[in-house]
Amino acid sequence: MAAEHNLILDLTTVLGASALGGYLANRLRQPVLLGYLISGLIVGPFGFKLLSDVPRIQSLASIGVAFLLFALGVEFSLAELKRVKNIAIQGSLLQIGLTTTFVALLTILLGWAEGITQGIFLGAVLSLSSTAVVLKTLAERGETNTLHGQVMLAILIAQDLALGLMLAILPALNQPESIGLALGSALLKVLVFLAAAIAFGKWIVPSLISNVAATESTELFILTVIALCLGVAIVTAKLGLSIEMGAFVAGLMVSEIDYADHALAKVLPLRDTFACLFFASIGMLIDPGVLIQNLGLILALVILVMLGKAMIILPIILKFGYSLKTAIITSLGINQIGEFSFVLALAGLELKLISERNYLLLLGTTAITLVLTPMWLNISPHLASRLIQMPFFTQYLQQFAEPKILSIPESISGHVVVAGYGRVGQVLVKILQNQGYLVLVIENSEAAIQRLRMQQIPYIFGDADSELVLEKIHLETAKALAIALPDPASSRLLLQRALAIAPELDIIARSHHNSEIDLLTQMGAKEVVQPEFEAALELGAHLLATLGEPVNQIRTVISNIRTDRYRSIRPEQ
Incomplete structure (x- = not known):
């Protein structure tokens, strides 16, 4: 009984600290996941040691990863990908391939990786960008429907999809003596699993969800969705693949049915709660002593990663016929290390593909790049305008403009x-x-x-x-x-x-x-x-007419509001 009480106390401590950390990060206009990381560090074994059973919390955190990828699968839209399909498919493959290649070569030359396997793994980790932070920043700036917003979205969606394949073949990288056979076996398992998943998702899942929804029982619906998510995840784990890939595929199954939005709405609170546990559990692994001792190296890695990824992405965007302005904003917008890199890095740590010291350095580097992302997105339009106006670049850049x-x-x-x-x-x-x-x-x-x-x-x-x-x-x-x-x-x-x-x-x-x-x-x-005000004016005009107001008076009221540039109805006035 005492053990159960300890677990409840640990969960309360982690969730309470994460809520406080996330709130402070939000008030400081930083990603909330940064607050979760720091909260985990504070309450964890390298902080104030407030937890009695860290491994158990980290086991629960794996459910957060499953829900994260399940929700990503439900939200995944082929229609969105088709809008900018060339840059999404070919461009993202180029970006992931070039980033992985350059990082592998650099880490091997500098001695940070023990062989090509570890180099490829580090390259794959660094090739991913942050969907959560980038899209949140774009939404706050009202830029999700701009061209650079669409291009970023296309590449981020493709990266998230590639994560599933990376997690599937990751165990094969741990067998360098028979890497070809291991990769072939992993890909065969993936193909067999996907074929079974497509059949299951086409003929069984729609009927199952439809019948459960017909009961009009919210509890049954939630339980069925959770069981589907975790059940498919366990199947992939038994096949030697990853829980994360199974959860993502389960999300894709649900995304094709009529109840996808309803399922997502029910899972989101669970996802956010357990995802908070996941990021906090990552923070528990951070040793502040290692970060302080290597602060100079981490800052150098931040500069190397963000400038390096931007220089890889910039010519790729230009190659697909986009303007320099779009290329600069996009390259500075997705040049960080993503939150799903934590998932990949943690899996690599368990498979001994990365040392614990390098893992801690990677955590520190990732956290700083996420903090800098909103700032980069803010200055990138001004930077693009300055570069275009520089005489030295004018002749070269004209071909892109x-x-x-x-x-x-x-x-x-x-x-x-x-x-x-x-x-x-x-x-x-x-x-x-x-x-x-x-x-x-x-x-x-x-x-x-x-x-x-x-x-x-x-x-x-x-x-x-x-x-x-x-x-x-x-x-x-x-x-x-x-x-x-x-x-x-x-x-x-x-x-x-x-x-x-x-x-x-x-x-x-x-x-x-x-x-x-x-x-x-x-x-x-x-x-x-102002579109929202115009919609309100039309609704107001129809409502006043319904209430019996004279047409001429209604027209006068609406006209006066427009003439006064909506001042009388603006919230801030």
């Missing part, structure tokens, strides 16, 4: 330029075409360009805020410019540069945040539209 795809009539005038062909841009273009206006679209998404080409709408492929792009769209003869870009920074830069070319041009801009309404107006936009 020059729009490669355009379909513009030789003599075009009296047209309306629409920057951005997302959901807002598409509706805007349709309205203008229905009224007989000539429209020219600026877009930097390959999928959008294909739609424009099929609809025979004049377009130019490139960043809308690029001066080289603006030179080709004949702003001086245009009737108006509508800015419907998903990136606030690009919107502001486009507005500034467009007015420099055509000061009298009528410009309508979309605002992403309330604070931008006045800023864009002061910069010269004739009209600034």
